[in-house]
Amino acid sequence: MKAMLLVAVVADELEEAAREIARREGARGMTLLSARGMSFPEHITFFGLTYLGAETVLVALLDEATAARVAERMNVELELLEPFKGLAFCLPVSGTGGIDIQALRQHITEHAPAERLEGGAR
Amino acid sequence: MNQFRDFLHLLNHAFRNLLPIILVVGIFQFVIIRQVPDEWLPMAVGLLVVVLGVALFLQGLELGIFPIGKNLSNEFARKGSLPLLMIFGFCLGFAAVVAEPALIAVASQAEIISEGRISALTLRLLVAVSVGLVVALGVVRILLGHSLHWYMIIGYIVVVIVTFFAPEEIVGLAYDSGGVTTNIVTVPLIAALGIGLAVSVRGRNPLIHGFGLVGLAVMVPMISVQIYGIIVYSFGEAREVVEGIAEAVDPEVTEVVQEVAGSVLLGMLRDLMIMFRDVLPIIAVVLVFQYLVIRKHIAHLHKVMGGFLLVIVGLYAFVVGLKMGLFPIGQSMAEQLIGLDRWIFVYLFAFAIGFATTMAEPALIAIGQKAEEAAKGRLNGNTIRILVALGVAVGITVGVHRIIAGDSIHYYIMAGYAVVILLTFLSPKYIVALAYDLGGVTTSEVTVPLVTALGIGLATHIEGRNVMIDGFGLIAFASIFPIISVMLYAIAVELLNRWRGTEP
Numbered sequence: 001m002k003a004m005l006l007v008a009v010v011a012d013e014l015e016e017a018a019r020e021i022a023r024r025e026g027a028r029g030m031t032l033l034s035a036r037g038m039s040f041p042e043h044i045t046f047f048g049l050t051y052l053g054a055e056t057v058l059v060a061l062l063d064e065a066t067a068a069r070v071a072e073r074m075n076v077e078l079e080l081l082e083p084f085k086g087l088a089f090c091l092p093v094s095g096t097g098g099i100d101i102q103a104l105r106q107h108i109t110e111h112a113p114a115e116r117l118e119g120g121a122r
Numbered sequence: 123m124n125q126f127r128d129f130l131h132l133l134n135h136a137f138r139n140l141l142p143i144i145l146v147v148g149i150f151q152f153v154i155i156r157q158v159p160d161e162w163l164p165m166a167v168g169l170l171v172v173v174l175g176v177a178l179f180l181q182g183l184e185l186g187i188f189p190i191g192k193n194l195s196n197e198f199a200r201k202g203s204l205p206l207l208m209i210f211g212f213c214l215g216f217a218a219v220v221a222e223p224a225l226i227a228v229a230s231q232a233e234i235i236s237e238g239r240i241s242a243l244t245l246r247l248l249v250a251v252s253v254g255l256v257v258a259l260g261v262v263r264i265l266l267g268h269s270l271h272w273y274m275i276i277g278y279i280v281v282v283i284v285t286f287f288a289p290e291e292i293v294g295l296a297y298d299s300g301g302v303t304t305n306i307v308t309v310p311l312i313a314a315l316g317i318g319l320a321v322s323v324r325g326r327n328p329l330i331h332g333f334g335l336v337g338l339a340v341m342v343p344m345i346s347v348q349i350y351g352i353i354v355y356s357f358g359e360a361r362e363v364v365e366g367i368a369e370a371v372d373p374e375v376t377e378v379v380q381e382v383a384g385s386v387l388l389g390m391l392r393d394l395m396i397m398f399r400d401v402l403p404i405i406a407v408v409l410v411f412q413y414l415v416i417r418k419h420i421a422h423l424h425k426v427m428g429g430f431l432l433v434i435v436g437l438y439a440f441v442v443g444l445k446m447g448l449f450p451i452g453q454s455m456a457e458q459l460i461g462l463d464r465w466i467f468v469y470l471f472a473f474a475i476g477f478a479t480t481m482a483e484p485a486l487i488a489i490g491q492k493a494e495e496a497a498k499g500r501l502n503g504n505t506i507r508i509l510v511a512l513g514v515a516v517g518i519t520v521g522v523h524r525i526i527a528g529d530s531i532h533y534y535i536m537a538g539y540a541v542v543i544l545l546t547f548l549s550p551k552y553i554v555a556l557a558y559d560l561g562g563v564t565t566s567e568v569t570v571p572l573v574t575a576l577g578i579g580l581a582t583h584i585e586g587r588n589v590m591i592d593g594f595g596l597i598a599f600a601s602i603f604p605i606i607s608v609m610l611y612a613i614a615v616e617l618l619n620r621w622r623g624t625e626p
Contacts, residue, residue: 012193013421036321045202046265050324054196084200 003101004067005059006030008088009037012054014078018088021077022060025070026108030060039083053084061093063105129181136176139487140169142511143478147451150459150471168447171439172482178436179484183310186429188492189422190408191314192321197416199322204265208258210411211315215257215339217403218312220250224302224570232295232347239354240292245299245347252346253303253339257312260335264319267326270334270555271546277341278539278546284348285536292351294531294595300344301565301597304336306485307401307433309563312336313489317496328496330552337558340565340601390438397438405430440484448479449572457579465526469519472576476518476600479569480511486563493556500552509611510560510604517603518573521596525580528587531595538602545609553612561605565597573597 006027010018015032022030036052043051062070067090074080074088081087198207219225229242229249263273285293304312312335320332412420420426459467480486490503490510524534546554577596581587 012196013418016422038324043200043202045199045323046204046207049265049326051199051202052322052324053200054192054318054322 001101001105002064003093003096003099003104004062004064005091005093006062006067006070006088007091008058008071008074008080008086009035010056010058010074010078010080010086010088011084012056014080014086015056015058017078018056018058018074021073022058022070025066025073026111027060027062027066027070028104028107030058033057033059037086043084055086061096061099061104063101063108064090066105066108129177132177132181133173136173136180139176140173140482142481143448144169146474146478147448147455150455150474151451165447165451168443168445171443172447173443175436175438175440175443176482176484176487178432179306179440180436180488182429182432182434182436183484183488184429186426186431186433187307187310188314188488189429190420190426191311192318193421194408194412194416195315195318196322197418199319201416204262206415207261210407210415211258211261212254213407213411214254214312214315214404216250216254217407218305218308218339219253219303220246221400221403222303222305222308223400224305225249225299228295228299228302232292232299235291235295236289236351236354240351245350248346248350249299249303249343252342256338256342257335260316260338261319263334264316264326264331265323267331269330269551270337270558271551273334274337274341274554274558275543275546277338277345278543281341281344281348282536282539282543284345284352285532288348288351289355290530290532292348292355293535294592294598296344296347296351297531297535297595297598297601299347300340300342301562301601302570303343304339304562304565306437308404309336309485309559310488311404312339313492313559317492327552329493329498329500330555332496332555333493333559334555335559336562337555340558340562390442393442394434394438397434397441401430401434436484444571449575468522468526468580472522473515473519475572475576476515476569477511479572480514480564480604481507483564483569486510486560489559489563497552501556505611506556506560506608509607510564513604513607514564514569514600516607517599517601518576518596520603521577521599522580524595524599525577525587525592526584528584528592535595535598535602538599538606542602542605542609545606545613549609549612550616553609557605557608557612560608561601564604565601569600570597573600 006022008018008022019030019032033056035055035057037055038050038052045051060067060070071088071090079085194210198210201207225246226242229245232240232245233242263270285296288296313333316335317328317332320326320328326332412418455471459471486507487503490506493501493506494503520534524531549557573596577592581592
């Protein structure tokens with residue numbers, strides 16, 4: 001069982017919806033960082049200044065399947081790939097420092113099976 | 123569950139914020155007056171209600187007002203339309219001021235003092251328009267990235283010059299009207315707008331550029347009201363104003379909750395509705411711009427609504443608690459101290475009450491936190507609060523001295539602002555905007571009634587003082603001195619760092 005780091009960068013107003021997806025998929029918790037983002041070419045606002053959007057970065061350590069699932073659901077359901085929305089992706093984690101990913105996986109399958117089935121239908 | 127634990131934490135926090143008040147009251151009662159106050163139980167209950175109110179209010183700010191201010195400014199920045207943003211700034215400033223109850227009170231007093239030369243309605247509209255205009259100007263300043271100090275230096279030089287020519291009766295009121303424009307709900311909203319705007323644009327710093335809107339909103343009414351005063355005193359005719367005099371002169375704190383149709387509950391409900399009515403214009407402006415201009419749903423809508431509700435309920439609990447707990451004790455203590463006929467105690471009392479109430483000021487707690495976040499470790503929220511509280515304490519003491527000595531308010535205010543202008547030149551630029559904003563924060567629901575009661579009380583008890591003229595102006599002192607104390611602190615820190623830097 002491999003561990004994956006879910007990284008979701010979402011516009012501020014989507015933060016709650018993104019959190020809800022992760023919760024429903026069985027994540028046990030996540031780290032939220034307030035951040036600012038910009039696009040290329042820069043979105044120019046007043047007086048030729050560069051606009052920085054308010055966004056939230058959600059980070060969570062999950063098993064491989066769940067992380068990929070959460071990232072996909074976020075990208076699709078929140079339409080993250082539209083401009084000014086954000087992006088969700090996964091990173092492989094080489095060392096988990098003693099965290100039992102197997103147990104994590106088990107917890108997820110135990111705690112959110114119904115929700116996962118429902119999500120799978122979509 | 124988590125929310126609940128957070129709330130308990132907040133309650134604990136709010137209680138610690140109120141400790142200074144309790145200490146001050148206790149020390150004065152037992153050491154100087156040496157008697158247990160009658161009806162100490164309602165006072166204790168009142169203070170507890172205040173604690174609850176502060177906790178609810180802060181929670182509401184965090185849930186509702188700060189996010190919506192931040193979101194709105196972010197959306198405006200994305201839209202990139204300067205005219206729309208300026209119109210929004212104007213509407214927000216106008217709406218924040220026009221329904222402000224404290225301003226309505228000051229305006230009707232102005233009508234009485236000026237013997238009808240000043241019309242209360244014109245005064246209110248004038249203040250609201252000038253605040254609106256200056257908020258619109260202020261947002262442009264944030265975008266242009268100008269440091270606030272030139273705006274403030276020029277502004278206050280104009281204030282001082284205008285004061286020189288303004289009729290004496292109007293000076294205290296004009297300064298007070300500057301102080302009362304920004305209340306406990308509008309300050310966080312306007313501050314959040316500024317900070318959000320500074321965060322949404324590259325190259326703008328929330329601490330240096332984001333703050334300052336409140337400071338501008340406090341300054342401009344002083345100019346416009348005094349100019350209005352000069353004009354009407356030069357050209358206007360005096361006429362009789364009878365109605366409302368008794369109401370304005372009477373400093374007695376009214377019943378905590380007035381009964382409606384024999385029910386206290388209905389009375390409370392009515393008071394809550396009044397409080398809601400006072401913030402309605404602002405909510406309307408926010409909603410209109412959110413749905414008609416930005417055309418997006420409010421993010422986290424139920425949270426924001428809950429937040430606004432908490433703010434209003436918290437504020438109500440806070441005010442009721444103050445009326446039950448703090449005002450009676452303040453009044454009885456002031457009377458007893460004046461009865462002692464030792465002025466030193468009055469000074470001490472003024473200092474202590476100024477310090478204690480400012481420490482409890484919820485908007486100050488919130489702004490202190492925001493400043494701490496924006497400064498990224500350079501400032502500490504509690505240090506700021508203590509500095510501001512010291513400033514208010516000194517300011518009120520000086521103001522009380524002016525009433526006792528019977529000097530003209532002109533010279534005190536002009537000297538005060540001269541010092542402010544000088545310090546603005548000397549102090550490090552990062553503190554200027556924050557310092558002026560803090561000057562506006564101090565004068566809200568807690569300080570204003572208490573300080574006005576103190577001023578009116580003193581003016582009535584001392585012979586030869588005119589309640590109408592001498593009773594006012596204390597609020598202005600409470601707003602000048604925090605600016606001075608915060609800037610002095612920043613200069614001291616800077617000097618200390620430089621001195622340390624030169625040592626190997």
